[in-house]
Amino acid sequence: MRLVSLSSLAVVLLSCASTPHPVARSEAPPDYGPGAEVHLLQRWAFGPSERDLAEVRRLGVRGWVEARLARKDASVSPALEAKLQEFPTLTMSMGQLLSDYPAKKEREQALLDGRELERPARIGLELSAAKVLRAVEGSNPLEEVLVDFWFNHFNVSADKGAVRWMVTSYERDAIRPHVFGRFRDLLEATARHPAMLVYLDNWRSTRDGMPKLGQRLSRRGVAPMMMEEDGDGDDEPAVSGPRPGLNENYARELLELHTLGVDGGYSQQDVREVARSFTGWSIRHPRRAPEFLFRRRAHDLDAKEVLGQVIPARGGEEDGERVLDLLARHPATARHLATKLARRFVSDTPPPALVDRLAKVFLDSEGDLPTMYRALIDSPEFWAPEARGAKVKTPFEFVVSALRATGAQVEVRPRLVQALARMGEPLYRAPAPTGFPEVAAPWVNSGALVARLNFSLDLVSGRLPGARVSLASLATPSTPTAEAWVDTLGRALLGTTPSEETRATVLAALSRRNEAASAEGEPSPVDVQLVAGLLLGSPEFQRQ
Amino acid sequence: MSLMLSRRLLLRALGLSGVGLAFAPSLSNRALASPASRRTLVTVFLRGGVDGLSLVPPVEDAAYHRARPTLALRATGEGAALKLSGPFGLHPRLEPLLPLWNEGRLAVLHGVGLPTPVRSHFDAQDFVESGTPGRKSTPDGWLNRALIAEESAAPLRAVALQATLPRALFGDAGALAMGRLEEFRLRAGKRGAEATRGFAALYAGAVDQALRTTGQGAFDALSQLDEEHLARLPPTSGVEYPRGPLGQRLGDIARLIRGDVGLEVAATEMGGWDTHAAQGAATGTFANRCAELAGALSAFARDVGPLLEQVTVVVLTEFGRTVRENGSRGTDHGVGSAMLVLGGGVKGGRVYGRFESLTPDRLQDGRDVPAWTDVRAPLAEVLRACRPGVDLTRVFPGFTPGPSLGLFA
Numbered sequence: 001m002r003l004v005s006l007s008s009l010a011v012v013l014l015s016c017a018s019t020p021h022p023v024a025r026s027e028a029p030p031d032y033g034p035g036a037e038v039h040l041l042q043r044w045a046f047g048p049s050e051r052d053l054a055e056v057r058r059l060g061v062r063g064w065v066e067a068r069l070a071r072k073d074a075s076v077s078p079a080l081e082a083k084l085q086e087f088p089t090l091t092m093s094m095g096q097l098l099s100d101y102p103a104k105k106e107r108e109q110a111l112l113d114g115r116e117l118e119r120p121a122r123i124g125l126e127l128s129a130a131k132v133l134r135a136v137e138g139s140n141p142l143e144e145v146l147v148d149f150w151f152n153h154f155n156v157s158a159d160k161g162a163v164r165w166m167v168t169s170y171e172r173d174a175i176r177p178h179v180f181g182r183f184r185d186l187l188e189a190t191a192r193h194p195a196m197l198v199y200l201d202n203w204r205s206t207r208d209g210m211p212k213l214g215q216r217l218s219r220r221g222v223a224p225m226m227m228e229e230d231g232d233g234d235d236e237p238a239v240s241g242p243r244p245g246l247n248e249n250y251a252r253e254l255l256e257l258h259t260l261g262v263d264g265g266y267s268q269q270d271v272r273e274v275a276r277s278f279t280g281w282s283i284r285h286p287r288r289a290p291e292f293l294f295r296r297r298a299h300d301l302d303a304k305e306v307l308g309q310v311i312p313a314r315g316g317e318e319d320g321e322r323v324l325d326l327l328a329r330h331p332a333t334a335r336h337l338a339t340k341l342a343r344r345f346v347s348d349t350p351p352p353a354l355v356d357r358l359a360k361v362f363l364d365s366e367g368d369l370p371t372m373y374r375a376l377i378d379s380p381e382f383w384a385p386e387a388r389g390a391k392v393k394t395p396f397e398f399v400v401s402a403l404r405a406t407g408a409q410v411e412v413r414p415r416l417v418q419a420l421a422r423m424g425e426p427l428y429r430a431p432a433p434t435g436f437p438e439v440a441a442p443w444v445n446s447g448a449l450v451a452r453l454n455f456s457l458d459l460v461s462g463r464l465p466g467a468r469v470s471l472a473s474l475a476t477p478s479t480p481t482a483e484a485w486v487d488t489l490g491r492a493l494l495g496t497t498p499s500e501e502t503r504a505t506v507l508a509a510l511s512r513r514n515e516a517a518s519a520e521g522e523p524s525p526v527d528v529q530l531v532a533g534l535l536l537g538s539p540e541f542q543r544q
Numbered sequence: 545m546s547l548m549l550s551r552r553l554l555l556r557a558l559g560l561s562g563v564g565l566a567f568a569p570s571l572s573n574r575a576l577a578s579p580a581s582r583r584t585l586v587t588v589f590l591r592g593g594v595d596g597l598s599l600v601p602p603v604e605d606a607a608y609h610r611a612r613p614t615l616a617l618r619a620t621g622e623g624a625a626l627k628l629s630g631p632f633g634l635h636p637r638l639e640p641l642l643p644l645w646n647e648g649r650l651a652v653l654h655g656v657g658l659p660t661p662v663r664s665h666f667d668a669q670d671f672v673e674s675g676t677p678g679r680k681s682t683p684d685g686w687l688n689r690a691l692i693a694e695e696s697a698a699p700l701r702a703v704a705l706q707a708t709l710p711r712a713l714f715g716d717a718g719a720l721a722m723g724r725l726e727e728f729r730l731r732a733g734k735r736g737a738e739a740t741r742g743f744a745a746l747y748a749g750a751v752d753q754a755l756r757t758t759g760q761g762a763f764d765a766l767s768q769l770d771e772e773h774l775a776r777l778p779p780t781s782g783v784e785y786p787r788g789p790l791g792q793r794l795g796d797i798a799r800l801i802r803g804d805v806g807l808e809v810a811a812t813e814m815g816g817w818d819t820h821a822a823q824g825a826a827t828g829t830f831a832n833r834c835a836e837l838a839g840a841l842s843a844f845a846r847d848v849g850p851l852l853e854q855v856t857v858v859v860l861t862e863f864g865r866t867v868r869e870n871g872s873r874g875t876d877h878g879v880g881s882a883m884l885v886l887g888g889g890v891k892g893g894r895v896y897g898r899f900e901s902l903t904p905d906r907l908q909d910g911r912d913v914p915a916w917t918d919v920r921a922p923l924a925e926v927l928r929a930c931r932p933g934v935d936l937t938r939v940f941p942g943f944t945p946g947p948s949l950g951l952f953a
Contacts, residue, residue: 160664161665444754444755449762509738530738537743539747543755
């Protein structure tokens with residue numbers, strides 16, 4: 001059993017002290033079992049990399065986790081910093097992006113004025129590239145895992161209208177700052193962000209019976225294509241559609257996906273009452289400089305009743321706040337989030353006892369997310385043998401873990417982002433508000449599998465633009481026999497000795513190749529690329 | 545004119561003019577089925593919202609011409625629409641489809657769309673493809689649900705010829721997506737045979753059952769395509785597909801059909817229909833898209849030849865466009881559009897669906913062609929004809945179709 005070092009103990013104590021409602025943490029860590037470092041990194045760091053393995057060994061499991069939760073040592077490496085500098089859109093405001101990367105019509109207009117502007121597609125490419133780079137070589141992979149998880153939980157898609165100009169800010173300003181905070185704050189940040197307001201239409205939801213302002217159809221022709229739905233009413237309520245009225249889209253997903261869960265015990269009437277509470281939560285200047293705006297005229301002033309709780313009449317913006325308060329501490333929300341976290345980090349069918357405990361932790365800690373993460377990592381269920389390798393990697397997890405395991409030198413090119421789409425995960429463009437699937441079944445299909453195998457072969461043989469791999473520096477067996485290569489590369493790439501079956505299969509493939517080569521009378525050095533390609537494409541590497 | 549017309553079309557839509565009544569829809573009509581009578585269903589999704597009023601213009605309707613001073617297709621003269629039936633014409637650049645119309649193998653359904661107007665591309669596509677309008681949380685798609693509970697395990701039974709699996713094919717029944725047929729292969733270079741055999745052996749021995757069966761499916765599909773050299777099968781002699789992705793994709797679908805690989809459902813798509821500006825009439829942006837669409841469909845029909853009897857092609861979109869043209873000589877997002885149905889068993893040469901004169905009082909929200917026909921109605925009818933026995937209450941939960949449109953004999 002690993003001893004917790006003094007310095008990491010101090011980190012634990014410090015971070016507990018900063019937690020407003022600390023939940024008692026068992027003194028003794030659970031039985032981690034062998035291969036603990038690899039298992040921890042598989043789930044909480046997109047797979048082992050040489051550097052992170054060394055870090056976990058140095059700090060111990062708890063020490064490593066606490067350092068990452070405290071964002072310690074999390075200064076961005078100069079190399080990564082330099083790469084991210086190449087992506088100017090990452091730090092831009094939504095308004096800047098709209099003006100510098102406008103839709104087609106405005107680009108054509110600018111061209112007439114002698115200015116050449118970049119396409120908005122650039123925004124998505126840079127954001128995707130940064131996501132890959134941070135996950136591969138960032139110093140806090142645990143933060144990246146959680147940003148990925150919570151973005152997916154509160155999914156928005158760049159394919160919907162103006163969201164493409166908002167998604168950078170959404171991840172940077174609404175999701176990332178809160179993944180180590182409280183659920184209530186994260187929930188509110190998403191509820192108020194223009195990306196969510198557009199994605200789930202709340203920005204145009206008004207009280208029923210609100211009069212329509214003017215006939216604006218004739219002006220719609222000047223709206224850029226992607227913003228057809230968004231109108232051009234910068235300073236007026238969202239009435240550019242055919243007619244104003246209540247839109248239940250956000251309310252329904254808020255209850256079903258973000259908080260209570262589909263079986264969370266709410267009714268259609270609750271959906272409607274929640275939608276009424278959020279009328280007026282809208283956007284100022286949606287096409288120039290989007291920001292949250294409460295439109296008093298659009299708000300329904302009558303009393304509401306949500307889940308049996310009365311929200312008195314004549315409230316305003318705070319009606320929505322009250323709903324968020326109610327939802328964020330609701331037992332159904334605790335259960336829904338506990339299930340989702342356990343499903344992501346433990347197994348597709350998490351043990352009910354674990355879900356029960358996590359739900360209680362959520363309620364006791366008033367939705368303190370780091371407390372939830374600690375409870376998961378400290379749970380015997382997380383370390384149980386049946387949880388090891390129990391999850392199939394998503395395409396993103398597969399690609400990033402392959403780049404981390406091979407120690408690839410990465411500059412993300414469009415090809416790599418396209419490869420992810422081919423495997424079924426077009427980044428930032430999940431087709432439904434549910435986000436990308438958290439369980440294996442949807443990812444496991446033959447087209448996607450062939451794409452994974454091709455990615456493996458391309459990566460190790462230097463055919464993936466923007467990724468360089470040096471297999472020789474990864475593993476150098478003392479004797480360059482086929483067996484030795486399979487064993488050393490197996491340990492380096494899989495993080496563990498390959499199974500007997502994998503080993504035998506790879507060796508058989510090699511020997512066929514050797515026979516073919518020696519039949520031609522040539523010497524037969526070990527085909528290291530074939531070994532590495534087979535290992536990355538193997539069923540074992542698809543799991544974590 | 546229009547009232548008479550609509551009454552006639554209404555009768556037709558109700559199925560009173562033909563055998564429709566005899567086959568009044570029954571949702572649990574599973575007994576009729578025999579797998580032998582199955583046809584391959586091919587869907588072509590036109591993304592961006594097709595202007596149905598330019599695809600199949602109601603050229604005899606004065607209100608249509610009033611609403612579209614520069615965009616309306618003419619009934620006669622240069623660049624006129626091709627005469628179909630009733631008030632309708634076919635866009636002149638769709639001319640390659642005319643023979644199929646005349647042979648009675650191509651039908652048009654007009655005024656079709658989502659039951660509740662949704663003018664966002666994203667949401668409207670989502671609702672059409674999930675098959676559950678208004679319900680966002682449906683995880684799978686209508687085409688995939690149409691496959692479920694089948695015993696067939698043909699590795700190539702459901703294929704999307706596009707880079708990513710479309711929403712309509714999401715779900716439990718295995719479906720695969722490929723940009724092009726020739727991309728669906730292992731790029732192993734000089735070590736191809738060893739890599740393929742190595743991977744196949746690794747997956748045959750996978751502990752995880754899902755990975756094992758999927759791996760098996762993938763390698764079966766790979767070897768089937770490889771053995772028959774399907775990716776390189778040339779089109780039927782004399783058939784030439786137009787340049788562009790749609791021709792490529794339909795050509796690949798034709799290869800799968802001609803190669804008899806057990807294809808049951810194929811899906812592909814074509815973009816570029818979001819014509820907000822400079823849409824054009826007989827020539828221009830929209831016309832060019834029409835030419836590519838018609839050229840590809842016509843080549844496909846000739847390429848599969850007599851096998852077209854065993855194939856049904858549905859061309860659909862997410863919504864139609866505003867009746868009035870906008871200030872940029874384009875059209876904005878609307879509601880009802882047109883759908884094309886082509887292939888075996890189709891009672892073609894007719895325009896189906898209720899349709900009325902486009903005076904503002906008849907329009908949805910005073911601006912759009914209404915969805916007089918719910919998009920699920922023709923899709924359900926297509927499934928009943930192509931995949932008899934499919935449980936339509938699973939494919940379109942909560943949907944009760946009205947009287948049969950009578951699209952199929």
